[in-house]
Amino acid sequence: MSMCFPPCSWSGSMRNPLHKRFPRELRNNIGKYLGMFLMMMFAVAFTSGFMMAANSIVVIGDGMRDAYVIEDGHFVVDFQADEDSIADVEALGCTVYQDFYNNVPLSLPETASGQLTDLTVRLYQNRTQVNLASYAQGCEPTQANEIALDRVFCANHDLSVGDSVTVNGQEFVISGIMTLPDYQALFEKNSNFIFNAITFSVAQVTPEAYEAIGSAGQTFNYSFVMNDRSLDKPTRVDIEEEMMKTLSSDGETLSDFIDYEDNQGIGYATDDAAHDQVMWMVLVIILVVIMAFVFVVLTGATIEAESAVIGTLLASGWRKGELLRHYLALPVICGFVACSLGLVLGITVMEEPMAGLYYNSYSLPPYHLIWSWRIVFLTTIVPFLLLSGITLFGLMRKLGNTPLQFLRREVAHKSRRHSLHLPDGLTYPTRFRLRVLIRNLSHFITLFAGILFASLLLLFGTCMLPVVQNYASQMRDNVAAQYEYVLKTPLELQGTSSDRAAYAAAEDIAYSDNALDGFGDYGYFSDMIRAMSVDEDATPVNTLENSSEAIAQVEKFAMATVEIERAFGGESEEVTIYGIQPDSAYWQGLDIGDGKIVATKGLAEKTKLEVGQSVSAYDAREGEAYDLCITSATESETDMSLYMSIDDFNQLFGNDADYFNAYASNEPLQIDERFVASVITPDEMDKIADQLVDSMGSIMQMMMAVAVPVYLILVYLLTKTVIDRSARSISYMKVFGYRAREVNGLYIRPITYVVLGSLVVSMPIIVSMLTVLMKVVFMSYSGNFPLVIPASNYVLLFVVGVVAYAFVAFLHVRRVKRVPLELAMKISE
Structure with missing residues (x-):
């Protein structure tokens, strides 16, 4: 040289x-x-x-x-609260603000996209003290014919500042497009499983406009702010319970009471963004x-x-x-x-x-x-x-x-692999290719490892959506009955017509006197019961009638929510404990009773529970911890629940022996809405599934946009390295008279075999690695997301790998043609 x-x-x-x-x-x-x-x-x-x-x-x-x-x-009462009642509540350590609203029909201009007829807007007066609006465009209404609407709702319907809408028959001009901080996700009811920014919106108008629309049917909502905003949840809940008791003793009728941590409209969006960061960290x-x-x-x-x-x-x-x-x-x-x-x-x-x-x-x-x-x-x-x-x-x-x-x-590193004896019956091209493979074995192992990592990245991007879709479909299957009615307080469905009439009349009396108690324990209808000379320890009877056939197939059960620490990550998983009938027609095959507790497979995987192991469950609202010993497990991979008999449930939580707070039914039931906290149905689970797919689908596309180019570049770099290391040998072959096509057959083809073989052989290893990665990715999400890889994803991975390598091989073939003959001569010098 x-x-x-x-x-x-x-x-x-x-x-x-x-x-x-x-x-x-x-x-x-x-x-x-x-x-x-x-x-x-x-x-x-x-x-x-x-x-x-x-x-x-x-x-x-x-x-x-x-x-x-x-x-x-915030809390909602049936009638506007007395000033003395509000003063008594504020004496407990908070400030209470009027935040009344009215749900009224909304009509959009014909030019708005997605024109719908069944639209609802929740009207507020311009807020000046609590839950202040943030304006993205325009300003708050100052005239009686102006209105401010939610930003996402306006985006979904192509509404802008200056457009006209009709609210309860009156025409308004949009003066501003805003966000209300307690409606970051547009939940019409906090008990809903999914938000709705298509047919529901919130709005602000001037006080004059609010009065002009009419206060009939308005909701008497009161928002409160603690004097000490650093209180932890158990302490805050204790104060809130005192607030409920105070309102009840003052003769106010509570129909809703929600702590801000339980308000989905406040924390849903930021929780979603925080969870997604874990995915991108992986x-x-x-x-x-x-x-x-x-x-x-x-x-x-x-x-x-x-x-x-x-x-x-x-x-x-x-x-x-x-x-x-x-x-x-x-x-x-x-x-x-x-x-x-x-x-x-x-x-x-x-x-x-x-x-x-x-x-x-x-x-x-x-x-x-x-x-x-x-x-x-x-x-x-x-x-x-x-x-x-x-x-x-x-x-x-x-x-x-x-x-x-x-x-x-x-x-x-040198070895004696090149001296291995090959069978004499092999043709010369085959023997030569085997020698290339043997002499470059360490390089091909490196190539295999690179394809393994690249395939892991690609499969990670492609299987995220199927995992979410599988989770969503299993959520539907986990609903034991067609209707699960979760109650705010126990309510008997079965009663005589005279019982229903008595309770309906007592309710009317209580409403007219504004004297009903709140939701404390069983006392929701205590004044009403005393007024009607009924046993005051009795459970209230539903005022709406259901058929005997519907009641016959109804099953009582109890529910409670606790937190159990996850396997890693330092956070807790929200777990539902069910107290069900030992001979339940809806939850079958569960070995419960006599203190036995059944955990689901998904919960066991998420929290590393084992049969025979005790686990600590914490009730954040009550500030109580319970030690639970798991006796068996089900095969449900996504359900995050514990099951026990209803008698064991009531004993665990210190309830009365006949306590329940939910009904399971395959028939729709007529229940006083004042008692219903939420209704769980398979259709509601489908809505959650659609929202999960919609919210995560775009993120999956972004991840694919990262995975595919990185995959192509990685395969190119690794195969190029193998070709570069063989450049001297390729030059020798050209000196010996081999044409470029023949050299490709001797050098490119072995690389092709390694690439194709690596794509196949690496699959089981990738699945094992991906199983672990998925646990990390979804650890911060509520629920368990088992790994599901459709067969089409394996095919897609192989096809992308082949296409990527075909492109790379084309570049290498051109590179082989450019390997100069003098390279061999220079080395010889």
Whole structure:
């Protein structure tokens, strides 16, 4: 090799002649550096953009409590509360605000998209003290014919400031498009399982407009703010219970009472964004592992390819530290530019579309970027440090060889695999391909590992949506009856006509006197019972009549919600405890009674429960902890429940022996709505499924946008490395008279076999790794999400792998044609 180098004394100066090699090295290895650059840039741009947006939304949402004076809770009474009653409640340590509203029909202009006739708007007067509105466009109404509507509702119907709508028969002009902080997700009822921004909206009007529309049928809602907003939930709940008792003793009739932590309209959106960050954190980890793997491979390939040059430089007097800095320079510069540009693209190009995924569904204040150094560190600095550190480590390890070893190209690990005897009956091309495979076995193992990681990333992106869809479908199957009526307080369905008439008359008397008790214990109708000379310890009777056939198939049960610590992550899982009949017609095959407790498989997996093991369950509302011993488990993978007999349930929670708070029925029941907390049906579960798919579908597409280009680049870089390592042998074959097509058959075909084999063989390993990853991804979500990979996903993975490699192989075939004959001659010198 004819190379001339200047004295090594120049190397420490700014005129280091080795720097002149940078342009040539970059040009000769443009594929390697471009691939590394694009992979890092894509990874940093997507992950930093999404996580910065999701983090900003969480911070914005958390800051709304103080910025917009979000309530600590609210209660609803049947009639406007007396001033003395409000004063008694405020004496307990809070401030109460009138926040009345009226649900009225809404009509949109014919030009609005998605024109519907069954629309409802919840009208409030302009709020000035609590739950303050945030305006995205326009301003709050100041005229009697002006109205402000919810931002997401307006977006769904293409409404803008200046458009006209009809509210309860009166025409209004939209003066502002806003967000109410207690309706970040548009739940018409807090008991609903899914929000509705299509047929339901909230609005603000002037007090004059509110009175003009009419207060008939309005809801007497009162919001309260604690004087000490740092109270924990058990302490706050104790005060709220005192508030309910005070209102009841003052003769007020409560029909609703909700703490802000239980209000889905307040916390639903930020919880969703916080949970999704875990998913992208897993993606970041996968990408970092992939990049670390690629850096190791590329560093080793660089040293092997440059071994003769390095040996010559060392023999000429260059120090290893000088060579280390030289070979570290290009990867570090490439990585720094890629990470920096990726971060810039992430926060300028990707961030707002990522935030838009949430703003299309949730009513949040105007978005603005909130810088987070934690996210910059995780998505940008860590990959760059990883590149620099691994490249440095690989160079130091390789540069530990002697100059003679470098000159002889003995820096790579040698073995005796090339001396293995092959069967004599094999044809020459077959024997040659086997020799290529054997001699490059370590390289092909590296290729297999790379395809494994790339396939893991791709399958991770493609299987997220099927996992969510499977979870949603199983939620429907977990509903034991066609209707599960959850009650606010026990209510008997079966009673004589005289009983129903008596309770209906007593209710009328109580309403007219505004003297009904609240929801405390069994005392909801205590005044009414005493007024009618009925046993005051009796459970109230439903005032609506149901057929004897419907009542005959009804089954009483009890429900309670507790928290159990998850397997890892430091958070708790919300678990429903069911107290059911031992001979239940709806929950069959459960071994309950005599203190036995049955856990579902999904709960056991999420919290690492084992049969025979005791677990601590915490009731956040009551501040009580219960030790429960699991005696058996069901096969339900998504249900997060515990089952026991209703007698054991009442004994555990200290209830009366005949206590219940729910009905299971396959027939619709007529129940006084004042007693119904929620109705669980399979159709409601379908709505949840649709919302899950809708909210996560766009995120899955984003993840695929990351996975596919990274997959292509990774396969290209790894297969290119194998071709580069065989460049000298390919040159020899050309010298011996082999045509390019024949050389492709000898070198490209073995790589093709390895790629196709790796795609198949890696599948079981990927599934095992993905099972663990899914547990991490969905650990912060409520419920258990078992891994489901449809057969079509395996086919898609294989097809994408084949297509990606076909594209890469086409580039390699062109590269083989360009391998010069003189390469072999130069080596011989």
